[in-house]
Every structure is written in structure tokens, then in C-alpha cells.
Amino acid sequence: MWKDLFTKKKKYASIPSEQMRHEVPEGIMTKCPKCKKIMYTKELIKNLRVCMSCGYHHTMPSRERINSLLDEGSFHEYDADMISVNPLQFPGYMEKLEEDRRKSNLNEAVITGEGTLNGHPLVIAVMDSAFRMGSMGSVVGEKITRAIEKAGERHVPFLIFTASGGARMQEGVLSLMQMAKTSAALKRFSDEGGLIISVMTHPTTGGVSASFASLGDYNFAEPGALIGFAGRRVIEQTVREELPEDFQTAEFLLKHGQLDAVIHRHDLKDTLTTVLDIHHRGGEHGWWQN
Amino acid sequence: MVAELEFEKPLIELRKKISELKEFMKTTDVDLSSEIEKLEARLAKLENDIYANLTPWDRVQIARHPNRPTTLDYIERLFTHFLECHGDRCFGDDEAIVGGIAKYDGLPVTVIGHQRGKDTKENIRRNFGMPHPEGYRKALRLMKQAEKFHRPIICFIDTKGAYPGKAAEERGQSEAIARNLFEMAGLTVPIVCIVIGEGGSGGALALGVGNHIHMLENSTYSVISPEGAAAILWKDASLARRAAETMKITADDLKELGIIDEIIPEVRGGAHRDVDQQAAEIDKVLKRSLTQLLKLDGEALVRQRYEKFKQIGQFTFLHDNLRVK
Ligand SMILES: [Zn+2]
Numbered sequence: 001m002w003k004d005l006f007t008k009k010k011k012y013a014s015i016p017s018e019q020m021r022h023e024v025p026e027g028i029m030t031k032c033p034k035c036k037k038i039m040y041t042k043e044l045i046k047n048l049r050v051c052m053s054c055g056y057h058h059t060m061p062s063r064e065r066i067n068s069l070l071d072e073g074s075f076h077e078y079d080a081d082m083i084s085v086n087p088l089q090f091p092g093y094m095e096k097l098e099e100d101r102r103k104s105n106l107n108e109a110v111i112t113g114e115g116t117l118n119g120h121p122l123v124i125a126v127m128d129s130a131f132r133m134g135s136m137g138s139v140v141g142e143k144i145t146r147a148i149e150k151a152g153e154r155h156v157p158f159l160i161f162t163a164s165g166g167a168r169m170q171e172g173v174l175s176l177m178q179m180a181k182t183s184a185a186l187k188r189f190s191d192e193g194g195l196i197i198s199v200m201t202h203p204t205t206g207g208v209s210a211s212f213a214s215l216g217d218y219n220f221a222e223p224g225a226l227i228g229f230a231g232r233r234v235i236e237q238t239v240r241e242e243l244p245e246d247f248q249t250a251e252f253l254l255k256h257g258q259l260d261a262v263i264h265r266h267d268l269k270d271t272l273t274t275v276l277d278i279h280h281r282g283g284e285h286g287w288w289q290n
Numbered sequence: 291m292v293a294e295l296e297f298e299k300p301l302i303e304l305r306k307k308i309s310e311l312k313e314f315m316k317t318t319d320v321d322l323s324s325e326i327e328k329l330e331a332r333l334a335k336l337e338n339d340i341y342a343n344l345t346p347w348d349r350v351q352i353a354r355h356p357n358r359p360t361t362l363d364y365i366e367r368l369f370t371h372f373l374e375c376h377g378d379r380c381f382g383d384d385e386a387i388v389g390g391i392a393k394y395d396g397l398p399v400t401v402i403g404h405q406r407g408k409d410t411k412e413n414i415r416r417n418f419g420m421p422h423p424e425g426y427r428k429a430l431r432l433m434k435q436a437e438k439f440h441r442p443i444i445c446f447i448d449t450k451g452a453y454p455g456k457a458a459e460e461r462g463q464s465e466a467i468a469r470n471l472f473e474m475a476g477l478t479v480p481i482v483c484i485v486i487g488e489g490g491s492g493g494a495l496a497l498g499v500g501n502h503i504h505m506l507e508n509s510t511y512s513v514i515s516p517e518g519a520a521a522i523l524w525k526d527a528s529l530a531r532r533a534a535e536t537m538k539i540t541a542d543d544l545k546e547l548g549i550i551d552e553i554i555p556e557v558r559g560g561a562h563r564d565v566d567q568q569a570a571e572i573d574k575v576l577k578r579s580l581t582q583l584l585k586l587d588g589e590a591l592v593r594q595r596y597e598k599f600k601q602i603g604q605f606t607f608l609h610d611n612l613r614v615k
Binding site: 081082083084085087088090091107137138139141142145167169171172173174175176177178179180181183184185186187188190191206207209210211212213214215227228229230231234235238239241243247248256257258 | 452453454455456458459460461462463464465467468469471472473475476491492495496498499511512513514519522523536537538539543544547549595596599600602603604605606607608609
């Protein structure tokens with residue numbers, strides 16, 4: 001899972017380099033990795049980073065995602081200053097964290113908080129692949145768990161955007177256990193009647209796809225997103241099976257019954273509003289009430 | 291015969307020498323008994339040295355020993371009336387996971403575990419103990435059944451990981467694992483998990499959300515195999531030995547990280563040297579675990595499990611680096 005995303009860099013060099021360019025110092029022009037057209041970054045951002053020419057969904061930074069969905073000024077961030085330690089004394093880990101903090105302007109691979117979406121209050125968590133490939137260590141697990149607990153206390157829906165290479169290797173088995181921790185929090189929240197919406201974005205793999213990403217009452221994905229448990233290369237190497245071109249894309253998962261819907265980024269806000277509206281508790285009057 | 295491991299080579303050589311001398315004494319009149327005595331003392335000391343100072347990599351070798359006892363070996367010794375129940379009622383029966391109902395010293399229980407094969411033929415049938423989604427779904431079906439009939443659940447963990455294959459992805463490997471984590475968290479019966487061999491990543495954890503988690507002394511539990519870690523870290527899978535140390539995957543490590551409850555001592559040299567004795571060691575810990583957990587009601591069990599996992603993890607705050615949890 002993890003391994004794959006790293007080694008993959010060579011094979012699909014366009015994806016990571018495109019991500020790099022969107023990290024803090026924004027280039028004036030952006031080249032679409034799919035259709036190769038060059039466009040103004042400003043215009044691309046205005047179009048929610050969907051290629052004007054071919055519809056390719058470029059990686060969307062977490063802050064932009066929040067701004068694109070939540071009502072202006074409504075977002076209140078949780079645990080913004082929670083950061084990783086080095087529990088295994090893993091060589092070079094602290095330096096890598098420091099470097100990513102600087103480059104991405106993020107403290108960790110997920111932003112959590114509360115706000116309103118077209119008036120619907122909710123708790124939101126947005127992962128960001130610009131920080132350590134969006135990998136899940138103790139901080140990601142803890143922030144997401146706390147956010148779910150907050151949603152439970154507030155009796156509001158929990159919405160999560162996933163983007164992750166899986167568990168964070170440098171925190172070893174502690175990372176693995178975050179899968180159980182976050183899933184347990186979702187179970188408790190779900191048993192209380194809480195609404196869980198998961199939107200998988202590129203890429204959602206390994207320990208993240210095998211925990212909270214797949215546990216929504218609604219599991220959505222963005223077009224073309226890579227989603228899967230084991231990495232393509234691992235599968236090819238260990239199994240020598242021929243894999244279809246669209247293997248582990250959002251469309252592939254939809255075809256195999258693993259997703260409720262694949263949603264174009266331009267339709268996302270409307271779709272989420274509809275889901276939130278249908279689950280809105282109380283206050284509705286109509287013919288069904290007597 | 292028990293296959294010997296690399297770190298045991300000095301012992302093998304010494305044993306060979308002793309038996310040679312003994313053989314020589316039988317055929318001649320030369321008295322070598324004092325010489326033999328000396329060598330035997332040296333052997334005893336060497337055995338102590340080697341087995342008391344196993345490196346993480348040595349333990350990985352023991353955990354992967356072809357003769358290491360499997361789930362079914364322990365089921366046979368620890369339980370009576372075991373009835374294996376097959377299938378996920380959806381797609382098929384994954385023989386990489388076995389499960390069923392049994393009695394544990396008279397107490398009705400549900401037992402589930404990863405199952406490796408003992409030889410190539412069985413390994414192919416059991417897919418080397420690497421489950422597909424239907425394996426996890428079978429496990430979940432049996433766990434839900436256990437909950438319905440108020441039976442404790444015992445899970446044996448022993449897998450390199452969930453199977454990385456095309457069909458597994460198509461049928462929702464991610465969802466199957468995630469679903470188990472989610473549902474296990476809410477079960478209102480005691481769950482005791484015991485890592486008996488390799489605890490490989492999400493494929494192991496999918497049977498691992500227990501009230502108590504124990505590990506055999508020479509078992510491992512990790513987010514990625516040492517080979518996999520070495521390939522990523524140093525682009526060289528042959529550095530697995532080093533990765534085994536860096537990744538903190540032994541029972542001692544997991545105890546220190548606050549993840550597991552008890553380390554179950556192993557027979558000297560590894561569980562494969564005496565399966566009956568090893569089962570007896572597991573029995574002691576399992577009995578103690580269940581005795582404690584059976585005192586808790588369903589709600590308390592769910593809460594205890596939640597708190598257990600909630601506290602796993604280490605972090606700090608940017609402006610308060612001393613506040614390490
Ligand atoms: Zn394009």
C-alpha cells in the first residue's frame with residue numbers, strides 16, 4: 001500500500017510533481033497531467049482545480065476544500081497545533097515532519113473542525129496528501145477520533161475527505177492501531193444515530209481505505225481517484241495477475257459495488273447538501289404528519 | 291525433525307561435536323567423559339546466551355518457522371467440541387481463516403483465527419493464511435453470532451497480511467477489514483486476541499479489536515513486513531534485519547507502546563519445540579483474561595475496548611512540546 005505509492009513515483013511521475021507544484025509557492029501556470037494543456041493556475045483554482053479542458057481533478061489542498069464547501073466564516077478548527085512526536089525514535093522522521101510543515105504550511109496530514117454547509121452544521125475532517133503523503137500516524141488518528149467524538153457531542157453529521165497513502169511507517173504499529181481507534185469512534189457515533197459521509201479523493205489507499213474511508217453511511221469518491229487496499233505494484237509482483245487499466249479507480253470501485261456514487265467536484269456541494277437535507281432531523285412538516 | 295534456524299547454528303555444531311565424541315567413546319576404550327561434560331556445560335551456557343538474547347530478527351525467524359503451531363493446533367489442545375463453521379453466506383468459504391463454536395473448559399465460546407498450511411498443498415488451499423474479503427466476512431458473521439448467544443470470542447492472529455490480489459480488491463478488501471474493525475468495536479461480549487505468529491498489518495488487525503490483546507513471546511505485530519519496510523527505507527529488501535529492529539515489532543515493543551496486555555512466554559527455542567507445553571502457557575493467560583472480562587456487562591466491555599484503543603498513540607502540541615501523552 002504505502003510502498004506502492006512511493007515506488008510508483010517513477011512510473012507516474014506526473015502525479016506527484018503536479019502535487020508538488022500546488023504546495024505553497026504556487027506557479028503561475030499549471031500543466032494538466034492528463035491532457036498536457038497548460039493553463040493559468042488562478043483560473044484552475046477558480047474552477048475548483050478541475051481541468052477546463054479534460055475534466056481531470058487536480059489535487060485540492062485541504063484549506064481550499066474547506067473554503068469551497070463551508071459557509072463563509074463558519075469554520076472553526078480543532079486541534080490545529082497537535083503535532084507528531086517520534087515514538088520509535090525513527091531516524092530522520094522529525095526532520096521530514098519539519099520539512100513538510102514548512103513546505104505544506106500544514107501541521108499534520110489532516111485538518112478537522114466544525115462549520116456549516118449551506119446552513120447545515122457539521123464536523124468535517126479533510127486529509128491533505130501534501131503532508132507525508134497524507135499518511136496516518138498518531139496525530140491523524142487522534143484528530144479524527146476527537147472530531148468524531150465532537151460530532152457525537154454536538155449531534156451533527158461527520159463528513160470526511162480522505163487522501164492518504166495509508167498508515168505512516170515511521171510510527172510503526174502505533175499507526176496501524178489508529179485504524180481501530182478511528183473505526184471504534186465511528187461505531188460509537190453511528191450507534192448514536194450519527195450520519196457519516198465519506199468522500200474519497202486521490203489517493204485513498206492502505207490503512208485509510210481499510211478503516212474510516214470505507215465506513216460512511218455514504219461512500220462517495222471523486223472521478224479518477226485511486227482507491228484500494230494493496231498497491232497495484234504489490235499485486236502485480238506477488239500475484240502476476242493482469243490488471244485492467246482502470247484498476248482501483250473510483251469508477252472501478254463503483255462498478256464492483258464498493259461506492260454509492262462517483263461525484264464530479266462541481267456537483268459535490270449540491271450532492272452533500274441533498275444528503276444533509278434528507279437527514280435533517282426534525283422541523284419538517286408535510287402530508288405524512290397527521 | 292525440527293528445522294533449525296540460522297542463529298541456532300553454533301548450538302547445532304556443538305551438539306554434533308558432543309554426539310561425535312560419545313560415539314567415539316562407545317567404539318574405543320578412550321575415556322572422554324570429562325571432555326564431554328565440559329562441552330555439555332558449554333552447550334547449556336550457549337543455549338542460555340542465545341535464547342535469552344534473541345534479536346528482533348531472530349524472533350521474526352521463529353514466528354515464521356514452518357513448524358510453528360497454527361490456530362488449529364491450539365484449538366485442538368485448548369478447546370473441546372470444536373465445530374468448524376464455514377462460509378460468509380455471500381461469496382464463498384475462505385480457508386485462510388477458520389472459525390467455529392467450541393467449549394473452553396466447559397464454557398461455550400466462538401473461536402476464530404488465521405490458518406496457515408503445514409505443507410505446500412495445504413498452503414495453496416489456505417492461501418498461506420492470507421485472507422480474502424470473504425474470510426473477514428465469515429469471521430464477522432461468526433462474531434455476530436457469538437454476540438447473539440452471549441459467547442466470548444477468542445481470536446488467534448497469524449497472518450502475513452490480507453491477500454494483495456485483484457479479486458480481493460474487486461470484492462472490497464478495504465471495506466471488509468474496515469467493517470470488522472467497526473463491528474468488533476461494538477460487540478457486547480468479551481473478545482480476547484492472541485497473536486501466535488506474524489501479525490501482519492490490517493489483515494491481522496481485522497481480527498484484533500479485542501478487550502485484551504496478548505502476544506506469544508516470539509510473535510510479531512507490525513504495520514508492514516520488515517522486508518517491505520527495508521524496501522521503502524533503504525530501497526533494499528535484504529536489510530530486513532535492520533528494519534525489524536527499527537520498526538519495533540516484538541512483543542516487548544508492543545507492551546512498551548501500551549498496545550498489548552500480556553506477553554505469553556514461549557517454550558525455549560520457540561513454540562514449535564513443544565506444542566502441548568505452549569498450549570498450556572496460552573491456557574493460563576486465556577483463563578485469567580476471560581475470568582476478568584466475564585465480570586463485565588456488555589456496555590462495560592464496549593467501553594473498556596473503546597478506551598483501550600483510544601489511548602493508543604503519541605503526540606504533542608506545537609507550543610507545548612512537553613505535553614507528550
Ligand atoms: Zn486536462
